[in-house]
Amino acid sequence: MNEFDTPTFRLAVSQFDQAAEAMHLDHNLRERLKQPQRSLVVSIPVRMDDDHVEVFTGYRVQHDSSRGPSKGGVRYHPNVNLGEVAALAMWMTWKCAVAGLPYGGAKGGVAVAPKQLSHAELQRLTRRYAAEIFPLIGPDKDVPAPDVGTDAQVMAWMMDTYSQQVGYAVPGVVTGKPLSIGGSLGREEATGRGVVYVTLEALQHLQLSIDRATVVVQGFGNVGMHTALIMEQEGARVVAVSDVTGGLYNEKGLNIRELLERYKTKGQTLKDTKMGDWITNEELLRLPCTVLVPAALSEQITVHNAAAIRCRILAEGANGPTTLEADRILEDNGVFIIPDILANSGGVIVSYFEWVQDLQRFFWNEADIRNRLHDIITSAFHQTKLFATEKRVSMRMAALMNGIDKVAQAHLQRGLYP
Structure with a gap:
């Protein structure tokens, strides 16, 4: 290999x-x-x-x-x-x-x-x-x-x-x-919307109120910006966001809709918007918050910074943002982790809807797509949570074991060719 x-x-x-x-x-x-x-x-x-x-x-x-x-x-x-x-x-x-x-x-x-x-x-x-x-x-x-x-x-x-x-x-x-x-309604924001749906389930599981929740989002690309916007619409206070250059922090909450207007439509940099204090990405990860959403690249949370992470819920918008060593530190510190293969699956779920619509030449309305996404991703969350409880493993291990088992069963049923 x-x-x-x-x-x-x-x-x-x-x-x-x-x-x-x-x-x-x-x-x-x-x-x-x-x-x-x-x-x-x-x-x-x-x-x-x-x-x-x-x-x-x-x-x-x-x-x-x-x-x-x-x-x-x-x-x-x-x-x-x-x-x-x-x-x-x-x-x-x-x-x-x-x-x-x-x-x-x-x-x-x-x-x-x-x-x-x-x-x-x-x-x-x-x-x-x-x-x-x-x-x-x-x-x-x-x-x-x-x-x-x-x-x-x-x-x-x-x-x-x-x-x-x-x-x-x-x-x-x-x-x-x-x-x-042949594109699908709801596809552009699907990954971010999925992150929000599972985060809302996690807040409910932990008996935390969305109205009192503070959210920090690392990465302000497609996933990060939609996660921030939809979390704001759901009633959370988004206190910090960042892109590759650095981040904005406002303890009272950022106005995400206005920030997006300046950042995307008017082409201002995050720093130029002056809507909050300018911080580094490393500082952003260490901010106290209810929900931290790493939505940038892999291996952002490592053994070097995991102990300083001060969130209650880690919802992985990116793929592989947390190393195995960091996982153990976060779990020991009581952080509830929604693993990437569950948290950011909204994109592939709505991609599946798009593919089905293309093959059938029959298209759905946006309400249908949101409802179907909500049903599938929240069901996957609760299955993973139940699996984690029954097997006494972490949410990440529960998601991995569940996914691997389904693939293993397919291989065993199909057999080995020739």
Whole structure:
């Protein structure tokens, strides 16, 4: 597994090993599920606007397809590598299983800084990447979606590139598309809305009032901003948010709607809005609060800062934001952790709705989508909580063990080919 050997992949495998040991998983299955089913590394030559050709490296990893087509986002970020993509694909497998979706896990990415590309360069990069991974993707094989550094426009280009190859429109090849070409209502805010739904269940479980809850959100991308906005709408006081440059803190609460207007619509930086005190991301994580939502990148909460975390609930909007060592410290300090494969599953749940709508050519209204999302993700929360209580394990181990068991059962029923 040397080609996958990165800190993120080691974290995913360590989590898996811990859960597999606790559930006495069959050794043969254990070895199979540590490895991705299929990995593709591609070269992506792109003609830049100044006419020189630059070659980027892209990836698509399918971890498992025993329960159905594989499903997972496409990430554009300078630090994308094979190990990170393989780890994210593994987490997607467990995430889909925990939510009861008929998918396996996949992930893709390109090592690139997308904001440094022009619109035309980004389109050429995306279309060439889609063409290179074309043999692996399809509505019945592997369905990409947006992730860090990608959006609905990138998905539209991928869908069009695939459709040009086969000669007709195939909206179900990707999710997270614009509404005009088969996208779903409620998809853009789905991950953040899911984080809020499970957080509300956790507050109720701990007998804490939403009206008195204070919320801190690390990361102000798609997941973070929607989480902050919807938490505010639900009655919580959002006291701090941050992006990669740093964070804003206002003890009395930030006006998230106004902040978004300045940040997204008017293009101001968080610091330029002057709506709160300027703090570092490290300081933000240590703020006293009811709910902390790490919604940035992996491994933000480690053995070095876990003891200083002062939240009651940790709702993981990002993938893998907490290391195993940090987990133990947080649990000892009484922090209630809603693990990533449960907390941020709203995105893939509504992606599933989009895929179903595309295949049926029949579209639902937004109320239907919100209600179905609420039913699925809160049911997954309560199943995980019950499992944790019965087995006397953490919420993370309960979610992992539950997800792994569903995938293991699929493998045992299907058998080994040939």
